[in-house]
Amino acid sequence: MDSIVVEALVRALAVGTPLLLACLGAILNERAGVVNLGVEGMMAVGALAAFAVASRSPDASLWAAVGAAMLAGAALSGLHAVATVTLRANQFVSGLALALIGTGAAGLLGKKFEGLPLFNKVQDWTLGSFTISPFTVAALILAGLLAFWLNATRSGLTLRSVGENPAAADVLGVNVGLTRVLAVLGGGALAGLAGAFLALSYRSSWADNMVGGLGWIAVALVIFVGWRPLRAIAGALFFGFLYYLQFRLQGNSNVPTEVFSAMPFILVLVVLALAGLRGQAGDAPAALGRPYVRGER
Amino acid sequence: MRFVAVTAPSAARTALVTVASVVVALLVCALVFALAGQSPAEVYGTMLRGTLGDPTGLAEVGRRTIPLLLIGAGLALAFRAQFFNIGAEGQLLLGAVFAAGTALFLPVPGALLVPAVFVAGFIGGGLWALVAAALRRVNVNEILSTLMLNYIAVALVTYLIAGPWKGKDVRGYIYTDTFPQGAWLPTLSGTQVHWPTLLLGVALALGLQWLLSRSTFGYALRVVGENPGAAHYAGLSSARVATLVALLTGGLAGLAGAGEVAGIHHRLLEASQISLGYGFTAVIVAWLARGNPALCLITAPLMAVILAGGDLLKIDLNLPFRVVDIFSGVILLCLIASEVFVRHRVKWGRA
Numbered sequence: 249m250d251s252i253v254v255e256a257l258v259r260a261l262a263v264g265t266p267l268l269l270a271c272l273g274a275i276l277n278e279r280a281g282v283v284n285l286g287v288e289g290m291m292a293v294g295a296l297a298a299f300a301v302a303s304r305s306p307d308a309s310l311w312a313a314v315g316a317a318m319l320a321g322a323a324l325s326g327l328h329a330v331a332t333v334t335l336r337a338n339q340f341v342s343g344l345a346l347a348l349i350g351t352g353a354a355g356l357l358g359k360k361f362e363g364l365p366l367f368n369k370v371q372d373w374t375l376g377s378f379t380i381s382p383f384t385v386a387a388l389i390l391a392g393l394l395a396f397w398l399n400a401t402r403s404g405l406t407l408r409s410v411g412e413n414p415a416a417a418d419v420l421g422v423n424v425g426l427t428r429v430l431a432v433l434g435g436g437a438l439a440g441l442a443g444a445f446l447a448l449s450y451r452s453s454w455a456d457n458m459v460g461g462l463g464w465i466a467v468a469l470v471i472f473v474g475w476r477p478l479r480a481i482a483g484a485l486f487f488g489f490l491y492y493l494q495f496r497l498q499g500n501s502n503v504p505t506e507v508f509s510a511m512p513f514i515l516v517l518v519v520l521a522l523a524g525l526r527g528q529a530g531d532a533p534a535a536l537g538r539p540y541v542r543g544e545r
Numbered sequence: 546m547r548f549v550a551v552t553a554p555s556a557a558r559t560a561l562v563t564v565a566s567v568v569v570a571l572l573v574c575a576l577v578f579a580l581a582g583q584s585p586a587e588v589y590g591t592m593l594r595g596t597l598g599d600p601t602g603l604a605e606v607g608r609r610t611i612p613l614l615l616i617g618a619g620l621a622l623a624f625r626a627q628f629f630n631i632g633a634e635g636q637l638l639l640g641a642v643f644a645a646g647t648a649l650f651l652p653v654p655g656a657l658l659v660p661a662v663f664v665a666g667f668i669g670g671g672l673w674a675l676v677a678a679a680l681r682r683v684n685v686n687e688i689l690s691t692l693m694l695n696y697i698a699v700a701l702v703t704y705l706i707a708g709p710w711k712g713k714d715v716r717g718y719i720y721t722d723t724f725p726q727g728a729w730l731p732t733l734s735g736t737q738v739h740w741p742t743l744l745l746g747v748a749l750a751l752g753l754q755w756l757l758s759r760s761t762f763g764y765a766l767r768v769v770g771e772n773p774g775a776a777h778y779a780g781l782s783s784a785r786v787a788t789l790v791a792l793l794t795g796g797l798a799g800l801a802g803a804g805e806v807a808g809i810h811h812r813l814l815e816a817s818q819i820s821l822g823y824g825f826t827a828v829i830v831a832w833l834a835r836g837n838p839a840l841c842l843i844t845a846p847l848m849a850v851i852l853a854g855g856d857l858l859k860i861d862l863n864l865p866f867r868v869v870d871i872f873s874g875v876i877l878l879c880l881i882a883s884e885v886f887v888r889h890r891v892k893w894g895r896a
Contacts, residue, residue, distance in 0.1 A: 285688065289874075327878060330882070331878055331881065331882040335882045335883075335884075335885045336885055337878075337881040337882045337884060337885070338881050338884075340629055340688050341629070341828075341832070341877065341881050342878060342881055342882070344631060344688070344828070344877070345873075345874045345875070345877035345878035345881070346874065346878070347874070348825065348870045348871070348873050348874030348877070349870070349871055349874035349875060349878065350874075351867065351870055352867045352868060352869070352870030352871035352872075352873075352874060353577060353871055355865045355867030355868075355870070356577070356578075356581050356864065356865055356867060356868050356871060357580065357581050359581075359864075359865055456865060456867065461696055464689070464692055464693070464696075467689065468689050468693070471686075471689075504704050504707075504708055506700040506701070506703050506704035506707075506708075507700070507704070509700050509703075510696065510697045510700035510701070513693040513694075513696040513697050513700075514693075514697060516689075516693050517680065517685070517690055517693050517694075520680070520685045520686075520689065520690065521680055521683050521685055524680075524683035524684035524685050525683050527684075529684040529685075
């Protein structure tokens, strides 16, 4: 019995890790008022960049691979920053374009990495009968740091003010545009890190479409957890556990496998509807999704 | 750098900015191909030669224009009402499912079978979109819900063709039996251009344009989209507009799905074979047309060239079909990023 509980927890943590990292990134840019639906694409380029660096040679630096993933995610989200902050484009549609560009570019540029071995995967840490990826530990720490930073520091307050009331922040001398650009870049870097986990630790290979919808679930998770980093840990664990159940029940029951592959997406809808009915969507940063133009409101 | 508003931008300015943004997008894509070690000249040359260069290629473009026109015209309407339906892919699949169910299992008399297949397709797509409209009433963003519904639709199709609807005569493969001949759509000879669906698309694009610009519903739709506050005070229910728009756009995507299975494949098969990403590409068709269904008559063939060209890149240059996503994404990004230049002039220097 114990081993089943441990296995469930280990698995839930593993699938929950990319969800948590990507969700933290989305929380970061959404708290500054910018929605970025491109998470799926940023995770894809992050995974590819990490794999491309780490598979170069047996002694390629994993730090360099992780750095490349974060840079790739940030670079892609930089397009979003220019389009939505500087050129005031529709944030939802821009994010969608980003998802297409990211998955498409990763598929094209990654073709030559398909089926290649990874010499240097990130080793899990063993704690008794329990193994955990360093990425998981990092994600949990980052959730705590982001919560602390947003709620207890001056610069965190500044970021939140830009998401809640950019006009007021502007009057107080905050550079709204710069704050939002930095938040979007940070969000992209975290999504890239989530992709690095997939390529270096979870699957330790490169395949087209390896993100497989996790990015979209991360975007929905942000609403479910009410834009709060610590709650994101619970949300990511919850969806990680669902993936575990899917894996566990597949083949062990008469239920068709397609039901399990559709399950996370059905549950996202249910969860979003529940969050909506509870009025949680009202917790969104007040200026979320709206470009800021000085002198307009 | 700052932006100075242009009051009432001219049609010429709008067209110029649109064309310029597409040109920039194609240049950016060329850069991506160069990065991937492909010669952009070879990529674009292959795409153009194989699509506009010969009759077979043109027929391939025509075949892909059909679903893009139907879905794009519907989405143009949806975007005008600020209903961001991104789930046309799933709605198309549900249209295909309903159409296949009708063709395979319903005892419809011969002459009525083709109309029944289309009606079923409309209902299937419309119902799938209504799920998103209903969820919107409890504050679920329709971009997210329609996307999730896409994934669920793919699983549903796989379940049907591998399970209860799996053909009796097929071994090893997963698809249904072939539809009875009475449910096949006629095609232009020697091509896969199922012309009844094409005519339907042209008629509906023009009809929706009329609906948008001349009818009371179209007026309500535009007010809800452009000024939700005013719509509320005028007593226009944005929820009702969203529901009707969802039904219409989903229905049109469903018609596209019915056309694909009844006109080309004659059976229900895997989702990735029914649609080559028509749902997402149609988003760009609608955006390029700037929310005018009739203009999709021009923009749908344009994007069909890119889809047909993507197929050629896969066959001739061994590139993954995902390159089409790069085209779609970059064009979309350039389009929306350029919108500011339609309504603003750029002044250099500090304010």
